[in-house]
Amino acid sequence: MQETWRWFGPSDSISLQKIAQAGATGIVSALHQVPTGALWQAEDIAQQKKQIEDAGLEWSVIESIPVHNDIKTRTGNFEAYIENYKQSVINAGNAGIKTICYNFMPVVDWTRTNLNYTLKNASQALRFEMTDFAAYDVYLLERPKAEQDYSSDVLARAKSRFSAMSNDEKILLEKNIIAGLPGGEGSYTRDTIRAAIQQFIALGTEQFRKHLFLFLQEIIPAAESVGVKMCIHPDDPPFSLFGLPRIVSTAEDARKLLNAVPSPSNGLTLCAGSYGARGDNNLTAMANEFGNRIYFVHLRNVKREQDGSFYEADHLDGDNDMVGLINALLCEERRRSSAGESDCSIPMRPDHGHLMADELNTEGVKPGYSYTGRMKGLAELRGVIHTLEVLHKHQHAL
DSSP states (O other), X not given: OEEEEEOOOTTOSSOHHHHHHHTOOEEEEOOTTSOTTSOOOHHHHHHHHHHHHHTTOEEEEEEOOOOOHHHHHTOTTHHHHHHHHHHHHHHHHHTTOOEEXXXXXXXXXXXXXXXXXXXXXXXXXXXXXXXXXXXXXXXISOOTTGGGGSOHHHHXXXXXXXXXXXXXXXXXXXXXXXXXXXXXXXXXXXXXXXXHHHHHHHHOHHHHXXXXXXXXXXXXXXXXXXXXXXEEEOOSSSSOSTTOOOOSSSHHHHHHHHHHSOOTTEEEEEEHHHHTTSTTOOHHHHHHHHGGGEEEEEEOEEXXXXXXXEXXXXXXXXXXXXXXXXXXXXXXXXXXXXXXXXXXXOEEEEOOOOBOGGGGGOTTOOTTOOHHHHHHHHHHHHHHHHHHHHHHHHHHHO
């Protein structure tokens, strides 16, 4: 597997040199300065690619070219945005960047309620707390009929939690949920998010899914023309928020997507932390079933709770079988090699990391994207990969 690292471009406080020192060889990045929906110019791609290569690294994956909400709703200027998207994919492929991760989440991108959840060792993790989310949705956002989406137990706890919150705590909770997290696609105010939510709820799950398939039917031929693999990121978390439709949350969702546009250019990002936030998603089974269409992997772990809450655990210490998942992915790489395929190595990145050590007192560290925490995670994952590869060689030699 190729070890990669998410880099937020020239303004990222973590330099390319530091990334190389961590041992990664590939970069996962995007043109974050380009507004959602605008065309990625070939010269801008080439400029950032050269900067990465000058540091001795490879721009392995684009994460991501954001999908404009007009495309998701098929309203407004969606046709023009799709044309921009197709040309952006072509420009990326012509520049030699052959893997593009994207998502089709409605309204909110990846969502957490607590960005500084303190663990027993005093490091800090990202957390999604259902009680706090319900408190925001029902009592602060006051979304119509929101209470119908929660159990009576969650509603009771949410009401109690909201009553005990200070004004500053309410402001922070709202900021965490709707102001946008690193790599996301923008932020909302309370009024604008209400309007956006209602627009997507009105679509419904199956119509929204149809919009994704229509998007892919237009985009995938452009990707095929330049040898690009599109790999969709799952919903995070993989269940409905704000009553919104979710269409990339389960193995069945992935199955429908791959069958709808059966092209090698239509693939998956297997995000262990996102899919793994649902206990009914068997990550190893998914890797085995969809292996030939998995083109990018996010490796992180979570500790789940019964009400849907979870926090991001150490990479090797959560509810997901990280060793089993990695072993399945390595088996897929060997299958590709035996079949003579050119893209045998699957890019993976240590997804998120705990805030720890000196960075606990450092301003400006992006939530989930600390240097020390991700370097620790990468080292742990590297150890698993190395051990599994050595065991395979020994078993094969017997």
